[in-house]
Amino acid sequence: MFDAMREGLPAAAGVxxxxxxxxxxxxxxxxxxxxxxxxxxxLGDGGRPQAQLSALAERLPVSVHGVxxxxxxxxxxxxxxxxxxxxxxxxxxxxxxxxxxxxxxxxGAHFNDLLPLPWTGATLDRVAAHVDQVQQALxxxxxxxxxxxxxxxxxxxxxxxxxxxxxxxxxxxxxxLDVNNVFVSATNxxxxxxxxxxxxxxxxxxxxHLGGHAEQxxxxxxxxxxxxxxxxxxxxxxxxxGEVLARxxxxxxxxxxxxxVPDWPVLRAxxxxxxxALEGVR
Amino acid sequence: xxxxxxxxxxxxxxxxxxAGLHDGAGRPAGRRFDIxxxxxxASLVAALETGFPALRALIGGERFRGLALSFLRAxxxxxPRLALYGxxxxxxxxxxxxxxxxxxxxxxxxxxMALREAYHAADADPVxxxxxxxxxxxxLEGTRLKLAPAVRRVVSRWPVAxxxxxxxxxxxxxxGGAQEVxxxxxxxxxxxxxxxxGGAAAVAALADGATLGEAHAAGARARVDFDLGPVLxxxxxxxxxxxxxxxxxxxxxx
Numbered sequence: 001m002f003d004a005m006r007e008g009l010p011a012a013a014g015v016x017x018x019x020x021x022x023x024x025x026x027x028x029x030x031x032x033x034x035x036x037x038x039x040x041x042x043l044g045d046g047g048r049p050q051a052q053l054s055a056l057a058e059r060l061p062v063s064v065h066g067v068x069x070x071x072x073x074x075x076x077x078x079x080x081x082x083x084x085x086x087x088x089x090x091x092x093x094x095x096x097x098x099x100x101x102x103x104x105x106x107x108g109a110h111f112n113d114l115l116p117l118p119w120t121g122a123t124l125d126r127v128a129a130h131v132d133q134v135q136q137a138l139x140x141x142x143x144x145x146x147x148x149x150x151x152x153x154x155x156x157x158x159x160x161x162x163x164x165x166x167x168x169x170x171x172x173x174x175x176x177l178d179v180n181n182v183f184v185s186a187t188n189x190x191x192x193x194x195x196x197x198x199x200x201x202x203x204x205x206x207x208x209h210l211g212g213h214a215e216q217x218x219x220x221x222x223x224x225x226x227x228x229x230x231x232x233x234x235x236x237x238x239x240x241x242g243e244v245l246a247r248x249x250x251x252x253x254x255x256x257x258x259x260x261v262p263d264w265p266v267l268r269a270x271x272x273x274x275x276x277a278l279e280g281v282r
Numbered sequence: 283x284x285x286x287x288x289x290x291x292x293x294x295x296x297x298x299x300x301a302g303l304h305d306g307a308g309r310p311a312g313r314r315f316d317i318x319x320x321x322x323x324a325s326l327v328a329a330l331e332t333g334f335p336a337l338r339a340l341i342g343g344e345r346f347r348g349l350a351l352s353f354l355r356a357x358x359x360x361x362p363r364l365a366l367y368g369x370x371x372x373x374x375x376x377x378x379x380x381x382x383x384x385x386x387x388x389x390x391x392x393x394x395m396a397l398r399e400a401y402h403a404a405d406a407d408p409v410x411x412x413x414x415x416x417x418x419x420x421x422l423e424g425t426r427l428k429l430a431p432a433v434r435r436v437v438s439r440w441p442v443a444x445x446x447x448x449x450x451x452x453x454x455x456x457x458g459g460a461q462e463v464x465x466x467x468x469x470x471x472x473x474x475x476x477x478x479x480g481g482a483a484a485v486a487a488l489a490d491g492a493t494l495g496e497a498h499a500a501g502a503r504a505r506v507d508f509d510l511g512p513v514l515x516x517x518x519x520x521x522x523x524x525x526x527x528x529x530x531x532x533x534x535x536x
Contacts, residue, residue: 043365047470050405190307
């Protein structure tokens with residue numbers, strides 16, 4: 001269906017690109033070997049966003065990360081939006097395209113959040129059909145990212161890792177393994193992150209995400225972690241990353257920092273820590 | 283569970299969380315559902331705050347937040363491109379903004395939306411300011427202009443460009459007075475320039491392919507002593523002219 005050899009990012013550290021870091025990245029990307037952008041922020045016709053992205057794309061491989069396709073939505077994918085995303089991937093020569101195992105649009109309204117899904121056969125059918133549609137429109141394999149969860153569905157018929165394994169087998173898509181999301185979900189839903197990482201099909205992982213989370217408590221006083229991408233990556237998440245990389249070997253590892261975006265030296269230091277973790281398994 | 287029931291509770295804090303959701307220990311999800319409510323509201327309020335900074339500065343952060351929450355419930359985004367979100371805000375404000383104190387709010391929102399559209403508009407190289415001067419005086423009247431994709435016009439009975447400058451601490455609080463505003467994008471940063479009365483009508487005519495003579499006539503319909511000169515100066519300053527087609531030019535306008 002597609003040529004797996006032409007897919008992929010360097011097995012290096014990357015960062016989610018923010019405009020305020022443009023000059024620094026152009027001057028000296030340091031440990032950063034690639035960047036990722038949210039597709040929906042770069043669908044304008046021109047201006048500074050497009051100019052910065054074009055300039056960066058000449059220097060560094062670019063991963064296009066969709067946050068608005070609503071792959072898990074009950075309704076059909078928006079064909080206009082899918083076409084715009086495909087055009088963006090072509091325009092920047094995207095080394096990767098990824099999206100989320102979530103929904104965000106319903107009946108024409110877009111909620112700008114990654115909303116949760118029950119792990120059922122019906123969800124699997126729907127997500128698989130949408131993944132097929134995206135992969136055909138883009139002419140390439142896509143990666144799908146595991147969600148950060150705050151609640152579970154009584155109707156779920158299988159575990160999240162079983163769902164992901166079946167989706168990968170059925171569609172040929174790859175996985176974007178967000179290790180922070182695994183840690184957040186495991187804490188919030190009281191399962192073992194290590195068990196999850198032992199069950200998820202690691203051979204399908206094409207990219208890894210790391211981000212920071214906030215710590216709260218639920219109504220019963222149980223820890224409740226919020227995946228806010230507004231903090232440094234937590235130490236237990238770094239530990240889990242090391243364990244994953246020990247099994248997979250080097251992979252592209254992205255630092256995501258989307259709220260309370262820090263100055264470049266702080267983000268660069270996080271990227272350097274990811275680069276060091278990768279060096280440890282080369 | 284249908285996503286419809288999830289959606290309905292998402293935008294309405296008065297509704298209970300949908301049934302069938304639980305925490306890891308099998309207890310009802312309860313307030314955990316609020317995380318999604320908060321994420322949706324907070325991210326969309328933030329998008330509106332980013333998109334309408336002058337409006338927020340003038341009406342105050344708390345009032346803006348309240349309006350934004352009402353707006354996003356009535357008008358959730360229809361497109362994942364948040365750069366487009368808020369186009370319905372001016373009309374929404376017409377219905378809710380206290381007229382006496384904030385009558386200018388809808389037009390200020392229109393101006394900020396026009397500036398955002400200009401920010402994302404397609405690139406186009408402007409002509410050099412000298413290019414217009416190089417046209418023979420007798421040919422000027424029949425000359426047509428090609429305008430940049432970023433060009434927008436906002437006509438208000440309020441001094442919206444001056445209000446915006448004041449809100450962003452770039453100017454004094456303006457005294458009354460209607461304002462016609464040209465929005466364009468020299469380089470990457472959009473620019474709002476006040477036009478003389480009739481200027482917006484002249485720019486509208488030029489955008490429709492009128493000659494400079496016809497554009498002057500359009501402006502003069504709004505004001506008898508209309509002068510096209512300051513309008514052309516604003517267009518040149520704003521990088522808004524991307525082509526000049528003199529009278530004898532055979533090139534057809536796009």
